[in-house]
Structure formats: C-alpha cells, structure tokens
Amino acid sequence: MGTFLSLPSQQEFQDLAEKTGFSLEQIGILHRRFTQLSHGEATLRREDFKTIQDLSCNPIRCQIIEAFFDKRNLQKNGKGSVQEIGFEDFLTIMSYFRPPRLHMTEEERAGMRREKLRFLFNMHDTDNDGTITLEEYRHVVEELLSRSGALGKETAKAIADAAMLEVASISVGHMEPDEFYEGITFEHFLKIFNNIEIETKMHIRFLNMDTTTLCT
C-alpha cells in the first residue's frame, strides 16, 4: 500500500518522540494506523473517522471526533476547528492519553492532570467560550444516554440539571435568588474532579506491538 514510502524519516520520528513523549515503536504503530485510517494520504478527515466500525456504537462518538479537530487541543493558536489533521496533530491528541510515568515530580503530575482535564473540558465546551453552560451540559448527558431512547432524553435533562445544581452549590456556595450561574468554568471543573485521580485514570495502553492488521 505504499506505506513504506510515506514513512517519515527516522529523524522526524525522533522529533515527534521528543515532542509527544511516545516511544519510537509506539509512533511507528500509530503511524501505521494513521495511514490505514487515511487510506495512505497525509491527512485525516472527519469522514475517515466515521468509517471506523467499532466507533459507530459509541454514544459520544461525535464529541470524540470533534476533539481531534479542535484547535485548542492541537496547541494551535485560535479557536474553532480545522478540517483535516496531519500525523503530528494525531499524535498530539493521542498524547493526552499517555499514562503517567513512574517517577514524576508533583509538579509534573499536576501539570499532566491539568492538561488532561483541559482536554475533557474542551470536549464539553463546544462553543469555545470558556464555560460549560447548562445547554452544553444537557447535550453531553443526552449523548451519554442516547442509546436508551425517549426515556433517556427526558431523564437526561433532569440529570444534567441536578448535576449543574451540584456544581453551582459546590463552587459558588451561596447565591441570591436573582443571581445567575453562568456555567462551569475551568476552575469549577477542576473542583468537580477533585476526587477523581484523572492522571491515573485517563490513559490507554499504547502497545509496542503491531496489531493494526487485526482491526478494520
């Protein structure tokens, strides 16, 4: 399929490894997967993601795909989304899911935590305004429950509202009746995750062995 030809040089891989923290083997495997998804082209588009079979039954599929094209996640300036991503961008997104290393200073750990949470936050905050509004939160819960039909839709609203109330009472505490809670800011978002060790939970196992041939 010509993948051999499109393989970036060893030097490029080295640079990418330094930038994203993956090992060379992992980058090699991810690159093979990348070309498999993009059918040998240099960039990935949204349509390419939609062809992944396993992803089709994921309730939050749209958000996941959008996250790959979100400029905020790609560490580029500006907001909004891009139309296609290259391999480096693909790796950048993947690097959000790296597991923590054994010997990490507290600062590194906190930084990693912040980065991962920022990624999650961006997934919820679809309109880039820095807060997750009630509408956006409802949408998230609706998507989560999208597999359970009409029943889910109604309850989703209730759940999102209850969750929003909870956030409001945790983060603001006292509110006058005529005050208005705008939405979850990133700071409040951090507070929600106080009890979840996101740095150890949000990771996947990047293999050093090639399994792409098994997947379609």
Next chain:
Amino acid sequence: MPSRTLPRVAAGLRSASERGLLALLMLMFLAGSVLPPGAASSPDLANRNSKAGHDHCQPSQELPEDRHNATKKAFPVLSFDYHHVQKPFEISLWVLLASLMKLGFHLIPRLSSIVPESCLLIVVGLLVGGLIKVVGEKPPVLDSDLFFLCLLPPIILDAGYFLPIRPFTENVGTILMFAVVGTLWNAFFVGGLLYGVCQIRGTDLGHVDLLACLLFGSIISAVDPVAVLAVFEEIHINELLHILVFGESLLNDAVTVVLYHLFEEYAGVGSVSMVDVCLGVISFLVVSIGGILVGTIYGILAAFTSRFTSHTRVIEPLFVFVYSYMAYLSAEVFHLSGIMALIACGAVMRPYVEANISHKSHTTIKYFLKMWSSVSETLIFIFLGVSTVAGEHRWNWTFVIVTVILCLVARVLGVVGLTYIINKFRIVKLTTKDQFIVAYGGLRGAIAFSLGYLLNEVQFPTRNMFLTAIITVIFFTVFVQGMTIRPLVDLLAVKKKQETKRSINEEIHTQFLDHLLTGIEDICGHYGHHHWKDKLNRFNKKYVKKCLIAGERSKEPQLIAFYHKMEMKQAIELVESGGGVKMPSAMPSTVSMQNIQPKKPVSDRVLPQISKGREEEIRKILRTNLQRTRQRLRSYNRHTLVADPYEDGWNELLLKRQKIIELEKKVGSFETPAASRSRWAEMTKMSNYLTVPAAAPDSPTMSRARLASDPQAYSSKPGSDNLPTIKVDLASPQSPDSVNLVDELSKRAGQGEEPDEDGGLVMKVPSSASGKDTKEDQNGAKDQQRLMRCLSDPGPSADEEEEDEPFLH
C-alpha cells in the same frame, strides 16, 4: 473462687464504669459453662456437646414410661432440665459474649483508635479461656467444622457481595500474581528452609520430614481475609492497596486448598513424582475455576429467582443468603474453593438482585450481612484466644522463631520480587511505600489455625508443634503488625481513602471517560482493556439483563439508575431527618434551580385565584381523604410487610418534596381532584407536616407492588399525573412577587427548604411549558393564606395525624 477473680480481671481490662457490665457477663458465661456439673462429658462447643447431651438424654426419656407402670408420681410443677437447651444456650452465650465485647470496646474512648479490635478480642478469648480452665473445665477449641461451615461464610459473603468490582477488575492481574505466585513462593520458601533448619543437629527436630514442612509452609503462607479485613477496615487505606491485599487474601484460597490437600495426601505416601506435580497444577485450575463456576451458576440462579419475588418481598433477602450458602457448600462438596465460589456468587448476583428487590430488602441484606460477618469475626478472634489456652502446646523455640522470621522474609522477598515483574506491565506503578504496605499487611489468621487443627495427629506427630507455631505467627502478625500498621501508614503518609459520597457529576464524568477511552482505543486500533469492557457491557445490557431483571429496569442505563438511587437516598435522609423540612446537605448553600435556569421573560408570572367554591371543594376532598386513611389501617399479616404505610409515607414524602419545590415555581389551580390532592399534600407540609397520605388510586396489592420501592414508581408518575393543569412560573428572579411568595412559604414551612440538588425532580415539568394559560391575580400571599384556611378546617383530622406520624419519623 471464680467470683473472687472476676472483678480483678475486669478491673484490669477496662475502666470502672464498664466493670459491672463485664462482671455480669462473665458470671453469666460461667454459669452457662459450669452449670452442668458432670453432666456433659466435655464442655466442648456445639458438636461434641450435642452428642454427649443426646446420649445423656435418652435414658431420661425412657424413664417416665417405666415409672408409669410402677407407681404414680405427682406431676412435677417445676423441673430442671438444662441438657434440653444446653447446646443452643451455650451458643447464644458465646454470641452474646462476643457482641457485648464488641460493644464494650467502642464504649471505651481512645482504646479502639490505638489497638485494633482483633487484638483485644484475642485477649478477651485468652482471659475467658483462662477462666474456664481455672474453674476446672476444659475450654472449647475452635472446631474446624464450625469454623468453615458457620463462621467463615458470612464474612466471605459480605466481602464478595460488597466487593468493589471496578478496582478489583482493574487490578486483577496484580492480585492474581500475588495470590497465586506469591502464595506458592511463600509456601515453598518457608517449607523448604524450615526443613533445612530442622536438619541442623541439636535442634531436636530431625524427625520432621520435608513433606510435613511443606505442608506446614502451605498452611502458614496464606494471607487471611478475616484478619486483613479486621485490620484494614480500621486504617482506611486507599482503594488500590486495600483491594490488592484483600483481593490477594481472597483469591489465594484456591492455592491453599490445593497445596494443603496435595501435601496431606503425599505426606502419607512419602514420595512425590513429576506426575503428581502436574496433577497438582491441573487440580489447582480445577479447584479455582470450578469454584468460580459453581458460584456463578448459583449467582445467576439467585438473580433469576429474584426476578419473581415482587409479590413476596419478605423472603427476598433469604434467597441471597441461601443461594450463596448453597454455592459455598456445593463447592466444598467437591473440595473446590468455597471462598471463590462465594465471592463469585455474591459479585455476580449483586447488580441484578439489586435491580429486582425492593429497597427495604436491600437494606435488610446489607444489615444482615454486616451483622453476621461482624459477629462471626468477633467469635473467630475470641475462639482463637480460647483455643490458645485450651490446646496442648509443644513449644520449640527454634521452630517457632525460625517460622516467624521465615514468614516475614518470604513475604517481603515475594512482594518485592513480584512487584518488580508486575511493574513492568502495570501502568500505575506500585511505589516502594505501596510494596511495604502490601508486604506488611500480610496478616495470618484463623484459616491457618483451622487447617492446622484439621491435621491428623497420628499421621503428623508434630501436629501440636505446628499448631503452636501457627498460633504464634497469627499472634505476631495480628498483634505486632496489626497494631503498628496504623502508625506506619501515618508515618509514611500513605494515601488514605477519601470518604466522600459519589456525586452525580463524578458519575457523569466517569461514564464519559469510559466511553472516551473506548473510542480512543478504537481509533488507535488497540483492542485493550476498555474495548473488551465495553463489549462485555453491551452484551450484558443486550441479553443478560433482559433475562435476569424484571420489567422496565432492565433497560435502564447505569447513569439513570444511579440518578434514581441518589434521589432515593436523599428521600430517605429526608425522612430520617424528621419530617423533611430541612434538606440534609453536605454543603450549606442557597443555590436553587432559579440560579441556573436560563432567564425567561417577566410577563408570564401571575397567580391564580381561588374562589370560595373552590375552597369548599378542597375542604371536602380533605375530609374524604382523611376518612379513607382511617380505613386504610391494615391488620397485621405475617406474609406481607405490615409497615406498608411507612413506605406509602415516604413515598408521599418524595412527592411532597417534589411539590414543595414546584411550589416555588408555580401555583396551580385545582381543576381535578388529583391535582387538588397533590396541592393538598403541599399544604400539609406547610401546616406542621400534617402527614396523612393521599389515597392511592390503584388496588392495595398493586400499589404495594408498585410502591415497594421501585424508584420508577415515584419518579415517573407523580410528576406527570398530579401535574396541575394551569401553571404559573414564579421561578425567575426578576419578579418581586415570586420572591415574596417563596419567602412566605419558607416561613410557614418552618425553616426554608434548601432545594439544591433537587433540581432534577423539578425539571420533570418542563419549565418552558409553564406559564401558558394563566389567570390573573397578583396577590400571592393572600392566596396562600386562603389555602391555609382550608387546612385549618376542623375536620376529623386531629387523631389521624397522631396515627400516621410515627411512620414518618
């Protein structure tokens, strides 16, 4: 003699205030064991006693017949027949002793924070055993049958049923590694080196052969779940370490069982061939997998049975217990691992059973399991102490000291070595601190003792020496390690468990994360942990749940189920807090739905008017309702839960809670009786919690079945059925009227309710739909007063309030 020693013992043990209690208890206990002077041939507990008592009873039963023929004796008015009740009486006494001891420890301030309960219980056991010996009786020994068939299962079932599945499955590789390889290593290391030591001249141990040593090693190497639970529950260590040590102690049972039977078998023959080793490995697989299989089958059966129990709620909890016990016994029949069967059974049945049974049954199960397991645990430790006094000991300094040292060394080496391997595969690595706690938490306990006790004295002449060494190791681990582990945890600053309630946000984000990680794995093309978990979840949802869960709840997604559970919990807290005026909330907060609701135009907010005629109608409805309640008082019935009014009651409370929040937003006019009834429910809330439940529309059986804590019942119905047809929105902050009304209401309701976290209930009524067909009336407060007047109607209410009140408090 005993009466003189008693107070001294008591004084040594506890503060003066408890002395009386203890003395009384000791007297009672002694009375139980001393009373039959010479009657029971051995005062051994349970089994032996029963036989002795039984033999003794037989002639006395025949006696009256003989006499009947001979002479007629006056009918005895009062007779003394202790043997008749001896066995249950003594068992009860032991249980009572155990429970009172547990009670006593928590009465003494600061003691329970320094010394773990297990240590104190062993001390009590030693004292009691000593007392019995002083009196001249033979103290009972912890009988192995009693231990394995009665005392152990409740503890294991408790552990299995409440096993934290998520951390367990996430770390199952590590746990298995420690449980299987670690235990094997411990057994062979201790056994082998011990044999070496025994061969040294001058130790007087030359007669101990290798197989006996290995057998001893396999007995002593297994970490004991009872001891681990007892200590680890008190130190509140973080989830990961807890599940590592605890999981290991549960899963090593299969290894112990196989090794024990293997060595016991071959110790008789005296030689082991390569074939035997292979058979041993196969046997291990059969024992462990067979145990899990048996447990799973019974678990599924239990889940399936619970599907049909909706009409006989009273016996629901029993199914859980009996099926699990059957699983344990069935596994034991084939010498499979009973512990693994119990764990598998509990873990498999729980999600389905919980969805099927009523909330009350769930509480019952929870409490019974906790009660049984804690009594069992207490009894086990006390008996360990008593058995120490009772048993014949052969103390051999070399053997005992070498055993203790070898156990410690083997454990440390095993953990460090295995972690080195495991850390290569783990993503969250185990730190040195973690390794230390895992190694240090390897406590030994009553299982080892019971296995040692089971050894045949003829086959193993060194049995008593083994038992002594086992007891020493148990005491060493429980006392030294158990007492020092807490300060060490503090010293090393090991992360502790966070004691927080799981919030709805955490649940949402956990689920979101699960799906996200599955998605990313799919994009990477790695079929990893999350991928398979997702597949399993989908299979579970599609097929298994449909078969095992009755009704609608089988389709309920986890998030919704969690949400309903949370609502339920809040409702219960509400009931328990007494009438439900004040929402018990972790965070004192005044944030309410109106703060997060998107703003709406002001013009909609107006209040309905209540005409004189309407007022009259409400009065009438109130009266009929009250009368109906009188008829609804049911007679006692053994087969149904009589306390139904209670469930109605708090179902009502849920409804009321919902209404009072709604009231903040809207005031409805009363178009239908149903609507006015619900309105009335709100008003009762305001007027000193008049708490007569509204009449249920369906038949008693139906309502019972429905109300028996199916969360669906309240969450879906009340919101839509009792919805007032005309609604006025008061919620938006711009209206001064609404604020006034809310103030007014909260004043009447005693303390203003804090509706934070309640929003979900409110939202059942789509807020956009409100405020459509409104009648004009600006004076909300006056309106409200009129409603209050309706309530002050001198109907036949006074007595009724009293009657139903207790159900809600």
